[in-house]
Amino acid sequence: MRLSVVQAASVRLVASLLALAAAPAFAGDAADFAALGFSADGRYLAYEEFGVQDGSGFPYSNIFILDVAEDKWAGGSPFRVMLEEEQPGLAGVRAKSAAAAAAALAKLEITEPAVFAALHADAEPVEDRKVIRFGTPGFGLSEPDDTATLSLTTFPSTSTVRCVEDFGFEPPVGFALTFEPSDRMATQMYRDESVPASRNCTIDYQLSAVVAPVNWAWRNLTPVAIVSVFSRGFEGPDRRFIAVPIVNRP
DSSP states (O other): OOOOHHHHHHHHHHHHHHSOOSOOSSSSOBOEEEEEEEETTSOEEEEEEEEEOTTTOOEEEEEEEEETTTTEEOTTOOEEEEOSSSSSHHHHHHHHHHHHHHHHHHHTTEEEOEEEEEEOOTTSOOSOTTEEEEEEOOSTTOOOEEEEEEEEEEEEOOBSSOHHHHHOOOOOEEEEEEEEETTSOOEEEEEOSSBOGGGOSEEEEEEEEEEEETTTTTTTOOOEEEEEEEEEOSSSEEEEEEEEEOSSOO
């Protein structure tokens, strides 16, 4: 099933605007991120991570659809595509993953653009990438209202991947998210019980962005935190992305 002209244009425009700028200055496989959009009711978020695999040089693209209300994958996602050749490159592999996900995106009516409520771009100097602040958008030149702070902490955890026993690495690292509105006590909104095998042998996490549907604050819709996951890779740290609904928004 093909995306409509409006959908396709929206997907590519948002992907271009939301791609997290230049790759960080370390060896390894640092995926880039693009928010592909929300369903009209804000229930579903689609996003993509894409890049070039370290070692092989093969381009890949993974599309995820998050059920924001249930905090689980939806629509048969993730849709993972890797081309076992260097050409036609990122454009080619992204086209293939978009085609693979098109039916699910259409069925779940993911047609609305995603916007940034906050962003730590790769090329942006940021004092602490484990803290991000956002609020209700102001009118015109006004500053945001009802600001809140989202902070990330890490800790040694466990995993079904035998990072210590089989590879001699340190124990995998888990993370927790704490949400602190300006007018209320801080609450822990998420904490890993263990590290899923899909994250491999994790070494760190960062807060990359908060994405939301258009006019999310006025429509009482849920924004979503985008967390960078760093794991041990062939040539250095690999980066992927996970999405966590912010259930206690400002």
